[in-house]
Amino acid sequence: MKALRILLPSLCGLSLLGSLQLRAAADPAIPDDARWWKGNLHTHSLWSDGDDYPEMIVDWYKQHDYQFLALSDHNILLQGDKWIDATNNKGGGVALEKYLGRFGTNWVQLRQAKGKQQLRLKTLKEFRGHFEEPGRFLLIHSEEITDTYKLKPVHLNATNLRDFIKPRGGTSVLDVIQNDVDAVLEQHRRTGQPMFPHLNHPNFGWAVTAEDLMRVKGERFFEVYNGHPAVHNEGDATHAGTDRVWDIILTMRLADLGLGPLYGLANDDAHNYHKRSSAHSNPGRGWVMVRAPRLATTDLIAAMEAGEFYASSGVRLRDVRRGKDCYRIGIEAEEGVSYTTQFIGTRGGSDRSSEPILDGKGEPLPVTRRYSKDIGAVLAEVEGTTPSYTLKGDEIYVRARIDSSKLKSNPCVKGEFERAWTQPLVIGAK
Numbered sequence: 001m002k003a004l005r006i007l008l009p010s011l012c013g014l015s016l017l018g019s020l021q022l023r024a025a026a027d028p029a030i031p032d033d034a035r036w037w038k039g040n041l042h043t044h045s046l047w048s049d050g051d052d053y054p055e056m057i058v059d060w061y062k063q064h065d066y067q068f069l070a071l072s073d074h075n076i077l078l079q080g081d082k083w084i085d086a087t088n089n090k091g092g093g094v095a096l097e098k099y100l101g102r103f104g105t106n107w108v109q110l111r112q113a114k115g116k117q118q119l120r121l122k123t124l125k126e127f128r129g130h131f132e133e134p135g136r137f138l139l140i141h142s143e144e145i146t147d148t149y150k151l152k153p154v155h156l157n158a159t160n161l162r163d164f165i166k167p168r169g170g171t172s173v174l175d176v177i178q179n180d181v182d183a184v185l186e187q188h189r190r191t192g193q194p195m196f197p198h199l200n201h202p203n204f205g206w207a208v209t210a211e212d213l214m215r216v217k218g219e220r221f222f223e224v225y226n227g228h229p230a231v232h233n234e235g236d237a238t239h240a241g242t243d244r245v246w247d248i249i250l251t252m253r254l255a256d257l258g259l260g261p262l263y264g265l266a267n268d269d270a271h272n273y274h275k276r277s278s279a280h281s282n283p284g285r286g287w288v289m290v291r292a293p294r295l296a297t298t299d300l301i302a303a304m305e306a307g308e309f310y311a312s313s314g315v316r317l318r319d320v321r322r323g324k325d326c327y328r329i330g331i332e333a334e335e336g337v338s339y340t341t342q343f344i345g346t347r348g349g350s351d352r353s354s355e356p357i358l359d360g361k362g363e364p365l366p367v368t369r370r371y372s373k374d375i376g377a378v379l380a381e382v383e384g385t386t387p388s389y390t391l392k393g394d395e396i397y398v399r400a401r402i403d404s405s406k407l408k409s410n411p412c413v414k415g416e417f418e419r420a421w422t423q424p425l426v427i428g429a430k
Contacts, residue, residue: 041288
């Protein structure tokens, strides 16, 4: 089925201005006082393999108009006593000089040990009071649970953990993901603290296929965009890109597996803060915009679990309305920039069969299988800043991807344009 291309805005029987003015009537699930909060859920510091001090990183995000940040170092929480070599680390003398210049000798704790100068990394508890402000900026304690299956990297972020989680391992990629997800969910049940897991960069090391991720129980989120230059968001001739993986997963989970939707995140996965280039994993490349009444961890997590957020690598939205009959979006336009929105989904009765991708010897490759083009089809393509889509009634789900004509500054892949992704509106299994 060909996508419907609309050159003028489709308004679903109601102007976007009207929908913005009649918020409660358009979507009563959204509180009247809800607003957008910008945040990043995947960031690294010298507590693991980042090249800067956590306070310097937090300062960068706050100064660049983020409202929340999760520090998610590999297999560690920012707590306890941790000393590192003051100059022989990933940040080196450059990072130390900047750190001292910003926070001073009264804050930076140095010592001599075994003939070397060492520095104690500050814990989140120690420095969060220097940055957090009610309604302005919030820090979230997190961990990147960094696991493997054989040589395949399987990384899972756990947002708002209370206690450290050791990687659980497993007998397959799916088993590893499920075991680590279960560990996060068990801590949530045990403590009552709001938290959630999300699968990071599935194409990093070509580790996670759609068939792996679609079967994970209790997983609600994954990264459709990651700003690290080595994660292959777009895929290649053999491997499906993350957009394609998302549609396969949504279709199979909703239509066949009964596991509910998977929501798409954008994160920058920052490691490098001193050199800005496409070869480095820099901050500011991807983020989420969450619609919630308060800048509080409980509110943000509740909103995200309800799908009240969008992911972005540059495009900003004024509004997103996922109604029972219509999907409406308002884009915060930039002068001289054009926007194309694709409403993407799978219709009931579509061909959901698949076949393996074979190597030169005719053997199946351990990659995402090949599915019909009916899976994740472009249902409509709309130009302009007020795109909308009227549901036909046979869709399993509908989501939207907004592409701009603006090249992304400091992209993770050269030639990258700014983009945004909204969350799926689930119609029902077909």
